[in-house]
Amino acid sequence: MKRRTFVKWGSALSVGGLAGCSAPTGDGGGEATAGGTTTEGGAATEGETTTEGGAGGGTQEIAMITEGSEYYFDPIGLFVEPGTTVEWVIESGSHSSTAYAESLDSANVTRIPEQAEPWDSGILTEQGASFSYTFEVTGTYDYFCLPHKSLGMIARIVCGEPGDVEGDPPDGAVPSEQAIVNQGTISYEEFSGGGSG
Template identity: 40%
Template sequence: MSIPRRTVLLAAGVIAPVLIAPSRLLRAGAAIEVAMQGNLNGGYVWFDPIGLHIMPGQTVRWFNHDPGNAHTATAYHPTNYQRPRRIPETAQPWDSDYLMPGETFSFTFEKEGVYDYFCVPHEQAGMVGRIVVGSPKDTAWKNDADLPKAALNAFPSVHDILARGRIHAEMAQ
């Protein structure tokens, strides 16, 4: 007599916790991936998702899936190329440096708030992203003047990110 594999896994407690508490496992589990992508001629580049809602302590991993471009995931912060601060006051800024195709970079978000980031070589093309951590009280930025118009137009709203959890690049346009 053969016992189905699913029955064995359920009995061993492997599947049951996943079915019962997926959100708890997501918080403690693997990094959430943000893809760095571009079209074949390099004329259009983007992060996907472009908007993401996570909890404090979660890790985001940027993965360069674009075979024709190097990209960065760089926090808007004065220590990064003298860009305006668009992360929480007490949060650590990050800069992945240039990621070649197939390379990754990870960062763990500890502080609640709104985090805006960009790709150094493609900021002018609107390659930006926004991560909302927890349930921040202050979500408005006062320093939009130094950002390229394409970047400002690309950011999804905090409200939409909180409502949907993820805003994919095609949804943001």
């Protein structure tokens, strides 16, 4: 399976337009910039780390937020097509984006498609730091923030079509798969305010 992962630390890398929904550039062959390192394994290093990755489906962004006593991903529900890269960006606080996959020490259950590669950004601490993962396998992906999982900082992505999970993750509620497919994006505010679960 091919995927592309980027890790940026602080403002060491300034890329115009990346904060929006622009497609990655280049041939997907793992071009490193700003002192980064290119690898096959996706291990994080200072600068930018890039792994060989799939065909483009554009880029979608998810904010990781601390707001008072609330810790959340926004949007909490997102629909993407296969080949889409999702970029998680620290808006405030220190967070991770970690797949529910038993192969990772931090998850007791697997809630991603069987053929999908699990991901773990590690804890990102600086505002603007980000981590990206390209979704290639169709199905439903539940994920969490390692330091705030017990406080309900969890979310869901549906790639292509629902599948592979039933109900909510063990650490809290997320929007239903069908609501995500129907709406495309479900904000944290909409969901936590009695929206579309």
